[in-house]
Amino acid sequence: MAVALGSCGDAGEEDGLPVVVIGAPDSIFEDGLRLSPGAQLVRDATASGIVALNAEGEVVPALGESWIVTEDGRSYIFRLRQLTWSDGEPLTAEDARASLLATIRQLRGTSLGLDLRKIDDVRAMTARVIEIRLTGPMPEFLQLLAQPELAIMHDGESIAPMRLEREGDLAILRPTPPESIGLPEREPEELGKTVRLRALPGVQANEAFSQGKAAALLDGTVFTLPLADTGPLSRGTIRLDPALGLFGMLVSNEQGFFAEVENREALSMAIDRAALAEGFSLGGWQPSTRVVPVGLPGNPVSPGERWASLSIDQRRDRARQQVVDWQRRTGQAPRVRLWVPEGPGSDVLVRALSLDLATIGVELRRVQFPQGADLVMIDRVARYPSARWFLNQFNCELLRGPCSPEADELVTQSLRPEPGEGSATLLAEAEGALIAREVYIPLGAPVRWSLVRSGLEGFSENSWSRHPIYALAGVEAW
The missing domain is CATH 3.90.76.10 (Dipeptide-binding Protein; Domain 1)
Structure with missing residues (x-):
């Protein structure tokens, strides 16, 4: 697939600053209230x-x-x-x-x-x-x-600081003339750059950056991480956000092996989370066994990681015994169907998880569609640093698999706590109720990466993986 983002050769800025985001070509033009990461970039710049x-x-x-x-x-x-x-x-x-x-x-x-x-x-x-x-x-x-x-x-x-024009799959974002919104007029050269934004699949996005046809590549995830061109001839540096959020497997089936909470816990116990990071050469990645990350900023009630007193071998021994007991009672072989998004990173991840579950006698199969899966991989960056955000992701109104009405009720109570009750305590109890139902198998923090051309200003790593287009363009918002 040929990639054309602007002028030929290096990422020139005569026609605007070329930026690519990983995603479906029309995803940056999504409207409404359920936005892809690329559409959030456009909305953030234009509204x-x-x-x-x-x-x-x-x-x-x-x-x-x-x-x-x-x-x-x-x-x-x-x-x-x-x-x-x-x-x-x-x-x-x-x-x-x-x-x-x-x-x-x-x-x-x-x-x-x-x-x-x-x-x-x-x-x-x-x-x-x-x-x-x-x-x-x-x-x-x-x-x-x-x-x-x-x-x-x-x-x-x-x-907003910028206005959108669409040319096919290309989003052209121009600085808003300040006089058009009631602000003093400024010289054109003071307004900042025009940005030419396009969404491309991972391979094509990385190709555009490596060929100098994009000044920045945004919204990389663990599923596309192996595509990142970081060799000695790379035109930029990989930038990893210290992201907060959810990265793990949501249980979407309560039948068969998954009908028993203890079996769902056994799957979680079998995973060597620290080894997952080694497969991606990710230094500093934070694995997690909980719904709400340990040490979340502003969270005064923070229990430790689960099974902290057990080694990975001890955890697997306990999990294997649970699987063997289930097999004896049912005469069935435990098989798990997992859906993950497409990408070379997904292949690495599935291989590692397959080996982990094999240690307790469980076969992992990858399926093409989430509707036919027992486990669905989720990968979400938090909107704000509170246990409330994490718990709301598992509300019974939103899930088609197991959930915890008790956890939902505790989160609701935390909106208006009774005298003597603290919101943080109620949210901690809600996490305990959710964990007791084993509706989610956490792996750790989400991975977010970008490639940024040397010398491009306006980009900073942050916990929310928010990289405003107007900042890259040098547009003074207000």
Whole structure:
């Protein structure tokens, strides 16, 4: 497949800064409220919320120029910038309120919708002041509010640092003229660069970067990691994000071998997580045996890793005995069907997991579609650093396999804890209830990598794997 991202030869910037993201070609143009990583990049550049995340993953002002948090931590009051819509009408607090409430309604039935249950009320206090009241304190609320899906919309448009033009599968992102949104006019050379963004499958994306036809390659995962061109002639350096999130196998079947919680636990005990990292030469990767990572920032209740007192051989001995007991009772041979996304990294991963499960007498088979799997590989970066985000991913409303209504109820109780109860304690109890059901086999932190041309500014590794296009383009957002 030929890759054409701009001018021939090295990644020139006469026609714009060429950037590729790994994904299906039309994925960057997804609309609505369920966005691919590439579509999140475009939404982030072309539709702004009250706050945003910068290249370092830090919360910064966007449409809201300043804010205060009340002493009880339950009220966030924002002053909006003096900006205008395309028709010249001013941005108002009522615009922001209506947009947020509409988005919250539309997100019901999603994990992000569950996260937003912390919002109790949204009020327009004056023409430019909006208050968001919470059910209780949430130190991570600003990071939740910075999600691309929560952009402020009005009659189908937003106010943002860049504007989108589409040419086939190419997204052309141009800096927004400041005078068009009510800001002082600036010289063209001060506005920043145009970005030419394209989504390509992993092989073609890496080819574009290695041939100098892209200045940056974004959104690599463990499934595509072996494609990364990091040899001595590479045009850039691989950049690994210290990502927080979920990387593991979701149980999607409660029949046969998977009907018994003890069998699901046996599978988890058999996996040598530290050895998985060696297969990818990943230094510093954090394996995990829990739903909520041990030592999560801001999580005061943090139990240790499971089975910490047992060696991997002792864990496998115990797991093997459970499998043998099940075989004797049922006369069946345990087989596990696993779905993972396509990619050379997936091949490495499946081989390692197959060997791990073979040590306890379980055969692992890879299947083509998740609908026919017992286990489905999930790989998600957290939106904010709280046990609440991790637990909401396993809400019974969202799963087709085993779940824990008890865990869901505890998470709901944590929204408005009774006197004497702490939210953190309730969330810790919820994780315990979820682990008791063995609905998820964790492996560790998600892997996110990028390739960035030497000298390109505006890229920083961060825990949320958020790399704003406008930062790469040198566009001053506000």
